[in-house]
Amino acid sequence: GEDVEQSLFLSVREGDSSVINCTYTDSSSTYLYWYKQEPGAGLQLLTYIFSNMDMKQDQRLTVLLNKKDKHLSLRIADTQTGDSAIYFCAETPAYGSSNTGKLIFGQGTTLQVKP
């Protein structure tokens, strides 16, 4: 079955790096995503990685994928107070006749950035 796990809370100091971790069980996952949810706001796609990649970098964000261990991480460099939010890891199973592109989400990690 499909399952995505995340730690629930992370607290860092402003200027430090944040690393949010995620594990998933579906080995057929094709795409893995990171979404951000700020208080009172909708889900915003931050970045995604295709399963045949090991790493993807986008400005302050670095995504690392260890497909063997089914482990995904999001590193935020120079974390700012504006980065305080809930971060969701998500995956979509392999494309096929039964695939719908639906997202399977982790529980979300609340990132607290202290000034």
Add this chain to the structure above:
Amino acid sequence: GAGVSQSPSNKVTEKGKDVELRCDPISGHTALYWYRQSLGQGLEFLIYFQGNSAPDKSGLPSDRFSAERTGGSVSTLTIQRTQQEDSAVYLCASSLLAGVPGDTQYFGPGTRLTVL
């Protein structure tokens, strides 16, 4: 439109009443998804539309939940005989293509449903 919109933004209802939640996807988007976000269950998939048909309803929690989509655009999620455990934020998302992993899903702001 510019983004996915949902209405109402907040809905308070009494146990046993029916409610309808509306989603207006981004114009031209083929795929539409409903998700539910609750404290106990996190973010969970409910139903997927490809055009007006729903090939995946596997996430609907009970037969009190139904949804339809008309004209390949607006979708309505209906919850009959609401229960307190239905209290949650109901999120709608749309994407340009249908059932293609990697095609970005754009989320609406959600409807917060409270069942008293």
